């Protein structure tokens with residue numbers, strides 16, 4: 001497998017960034033995970049738009065969409081034989097580049113890395129655990145897909161210790177927010193709802209497509225009410241699409257998948273099969 005590093009394709013095992021890269025030293029970077037289906041990237045325009053929005057928020061000079069599209073095509077062509085037609089993920093990472101050993105960024109150009117790997121299949125349904133830590137909906141990184149993911153690493157480990165496949169955060173107001181790598185949709189009172197972006201969740205590409213393609217609505221819901229009253233729930237993300245939740249903190253939901261989840265999964269599968277770049 002090849003990895004694309006600052007314009008060059010190198011063997012993945014030999015791909016390197018500098019030891020003083022600001023992404024490595026302080027998590028100063030942004031990234032995207034794009035699904036690759038049958039060798040073609042899915043929703044690439046939306047992902048590149050979000051990458052540029054994240055880069056603007058951190059004042060990072062990301063390459064143009066045109067340059068990134070060429071890099072994506074180059075990488076997928078180089079790895080076509082290894083990836084075959086199986087679903088894969090393609091990650092684009094842009095960091096602050098080589099910098100002094102502190103929080104101030106240096107003057108070097110950003111580091112840009114593109115890498116691919118197969119997507120490991122998810123089970124048909126998963127359990128989730130609510131973590132004791134909160135998402136800060138007032139923070140500087142709200143809505144930014146930054147490489148500072150240690151909070152997510154910690155939360156996912158917390159969930160795994162409890163036999164769950166995803167961790168769910170509330171925000172500082174105690175409202176349902178998101179997972180470590182997914183947005184959350186819940187059936188409440190017969191309707192499909194998901195937290196609004198103002199509540200601090202990432203503007204997920206899958207979330208946005210589901211809001212366009214289904215009757216799901218953005219509503220702030222106190223986490224406690226969601227946990228008590230949800231008839232069903234699912235996680236939405238690039239690698240999961242629509243993934244039913246079986247239980248929250250060990251308590252089984254009434255249905256998994258419930259009728260709203262089934263309908264959302266069906267429409268997502270149908271509409272996403274209809275075009276690579278919705």
Ligand SMILES: Cc1ncc(COP(=O)(O)O)c(C=O)c1O
Nearest residue numbers: 181182183202204205206237238
């Ligand atoms: C924190 C977080 N929320 C939500 C998502 C889902 O976003 P998308 O549908 O664009 O993959 C992700 C994706 O990895 C994420 O990291």
